[in-house]
């Protein structure tokens with residue numbers, strides 16, 4: 001019978017059996033706990049034949065890519081390749097305000113870039129004995145993301161097309177390898193050891209965190225709030241521009257730092273600052289200004305399918321608002337989102 005404690009050993013054995021002793025595995029890493037745990041399992045199972053890639057969309061949090069690279073290298077001995085693609089994403093997103101269009105553009109740009117990386121990796125491995133092609137694509141996606149993305153009751157039932165679900169293995173790297181890489185997901189897969197009689201693993205966030213702890217992943221990383229693949233781009237209501245990303249990024253950094261300083265980070269499941277790109281009037285000194293509206297969001301949830309808002313002290317929120325207005329140019333107002341999920345979703349788009 002399946003128990004959580006066995007998962008790591010069973011999964012490593014399953015990876016070795018499926019991947020064999022020649023194939024290469026490409027893995028998307030984001031710095032979040034899910035992709036980090038998936039990467040740690042793959043690294044433990046096949047060593048350097050696992051190639052971890054982080055795509056810098058230009059819409060990441062402050063200093064995020066460098067921090068993720070260092071953490072993975074130091075604690076997990078994973079040599080992460082960071083692909084700096086901020087300008088490409090920004091140019092493809094120019095003038096796009098529809099959230100689903102943003103997700104689709106970002107998703108297909110991710111695939112283009114993974115495709116390029118796979119070609120480079122296969123070229124580099126050409127003269128390495130006993131090394132095959134990129135046959136697998138690793139992705140640590142959780143069940144709730146899958147449920148909300150699949151349109152199994154028809155297209156109208158799709159809540160959001162999380163960019164990282166679906167479409168990847170089908171489209172990716174056609175013609176690069178001898179065969180299209182297959183998707184490998186340690187948290188959501190069928191026909192393996194698993195809790196149900198059908199042999200299907202469906203892991204939730206708290207279970208993935210428990211596995212992360214078993215693997216010795218640092219507590220800060222294990223407890224890290226999730227961050228969506230499209231990043232700040234889906235936290236800006238409206239067109240994404242460099243200026244708007246920078247404003248949202250600075251405001252977010254202030255909010256999260258103040259949450260950490262107040263010792264509240266681990267009581268909150270996910271928090272961020274987004275941007276309403278309508279302008280609102282403010283007064284700075286004796287000047288009238290016309291600035292953006294920062295939206296603060298913080299929720300508590302177990303499964304991310306429903307969520308309650310976090311009850312901050314008003315004094316704390318006032319302090320965050322004052323600090324953001326004082327330190328981030330272009331912001332005239334800060335609001336706190338009081339909507340639970342449902343009806344609101346966790347992200348603004």
Ligand code: XMP
Nearest residue numbers: 161162163164226228229230304345346347
């Ligand atoms: P929502 O907004 O759907 O968020 O209530 C639920 C969880 O999913 C994350 N999320 C995404 N993750 N790509 C991702 O990788 C996406 O397009 C996406 N949209 C939402 C969100 O951050 C939350 O943890």
